[in-house]
Amino acid sequence: MRPRPVAMSGWPRPEGALPLAGSRHAWWREMATQSGFRAPEGEEADLFSRARAELCGQALDRPLVMGILNITPDSFSDGGAHFALEDAVRRARGMSLEADILDIGGESTRPGAKAVSVEAEIGRVVPVIRAIRGAGILTPISIDTRKAAVAAAALEAGADMVNDVTALRFDPEMANVVAEHGVPVCLMHSVADPETMQAHADYADVVGEVYDHLAMRMQAAFDAGIAREKMIVDPGIGFGKVLEHNLALLNALSLFHGLGAPILLGASRKRFIGTLGETEEAADRMPGSLAVALHGAAQGVQVLRVHDTGETRQALRLWAALAGEEAGRDGA
Numbered sequence: 001m002r003p004r005p006v007a008m009s010g011w012p013r014p015e016g017a018l019p020l021a022g023s024r025h026a027w028w029r030e031m032a033t034q035s036g037f038r039a040p041e042g043e044e045a046d047l048f049s050r051a052r053a054e055l056c057g058q059a060l061d062r063p064l065v066m067g068i069l070n071i072t073p074d075s076f077s078d079g080g081a082h083f084a085l086e087d088a089v090r091r092a093r094g095m096s097l098e099a100d101i102l103d104i105g106g107e108s109t110r111p112g113a114k115a116v117s118v119e120a121e122i123g124r125v126v127p128v129i130r131a132i133r134g135a136g137i138l139t140p141i142s143i144d145t146r147k148a149a150v151a152a153a154a155l156e157a158g159a160d161m162v163n164d165v166t167a168l169r170f171d172p173e174m175a176n177v178v179a180e181h182g183v184p185v186c187l188m189h190s191v192a193d194p195e196t197m198q199a200h201a202d203y204a205d206v207v208g209e210v211y212d213h214l215a216m217r218m219q220a221a222f223d224a225g226i227a228r229e230k231m232i233v234d235p236g237i238g239f240g241k242v243l244e245h246n247l248a249l250l251n252a253l254s255l256f257h258g259l260g261a262p263i264l265l266g267a268s269r270k271r272f273i274g275t276l277g278e279t280e281e282a283a284d285r286m287p288g289s290l291a292v293a294l295h296g297a298a299q300g301v302q303v304l305r306v307h308d309t310g311e312t313r314q315a316l317r318l319w320a321a322l323a324g325e326e327a328g329r330d331g332a
């Protein structure tokens with residue numbers, strides 16, 4: 001087990017409590033190691049505490065809600081729901097009241113999903129982004145794509161950042177598009193491609209391997225001209241991972257702050273929530289998804305990618321109030 005901060009929230013805070021990666025609510029004081037607990041050493045205190053750069057003009061001292069808007073016929077949870085332009089814009093308008101960022105995707109990456117051509121993907125996402133901006137909705141937009149041409153078209157249509165589930169591995173041009181536009185990019189851990197990834201769910205040490213992969217992808221992005229302050233990292237829940245891998249990664253989230261970048265967590269309605277929550281239908285997994293979102297918040301995760309934006313926002317408001325200074329006042 002690699003040393004990681006022990007994430008805490010709530011009051012009172014002991015002397016020496018440090019913010020966890022710039023969080024207002026999550027804090028830490030000691031590192032958990034293989035053999036027990038110890039005080040931070042060397043650079044650790046600064047690395048795991050300092051505030052992360054803003055994302056799309058928004059401070060990251062509280063978790064941002066990223067609302068999922070899939071313009072696909074086959075996404076595992078909301079496939080087909082927003083395929084028509086007017087449905088997509090209506091959902092975007094509703095989400096813009098509840099979410100800090102809208103994540104728009106035109107290709108399902110669920111396990112076993114079939115790839116979509118560049119032209120078809122552009123044809124799905126660009127009209128929606130244009131219509132959202134045309135309707136005066138100003139919420140930052142993230143384009144969820146593996147393809148450089150789709151990212152470029154989406155950025156030109158009004159998107160603000162790129163979310164690449166292959167961490168710039170799928171399309172050799174993707175890093176250049178991100179670098180040239182100077183936009184933030186989410187680098188997510190995944191193995192192989194969606195069609196075959198579950199056959200590759202094989203790790204000796206899933207947490208260490210995902211961490212090292214993300215560190216390498218950050219270096220590759222940097223070498224391609226992308227500034228480190230523009231990078232966001234994501235352990236890729238469910239991408240080439242089975243239940244035990246997802247749980248190990250969720251348990252180790254605070255370690256990933258060691259990469260020095262904001263963390264994005266995408267667990268909403270995923271299969272492991274159905275397995276543990278004993279719900280077959282993806283649409284019935286909101287309560288379990290909230291539990292995971294709050295766990296992420298308590299681990300200092302900066303961006304929560306979710307389907308249920310209003311419910312997540314409400315849960316986070318309560319969590320922040322209960323973990324905040326006001327809740328610590330007992331009149332003494």
Ligand code: HH2
Nearest residue numbers: 070075076108109110186188234237266
């Ligand atoms: N998960 C999905 C898609 N994109 N991006 C990031 N950064 N992190 C994730 O965990 C992630 C993601 C898959 O979920 P969804 O978009 O709901 O479904 P589908 O791929 O079937 O469209």
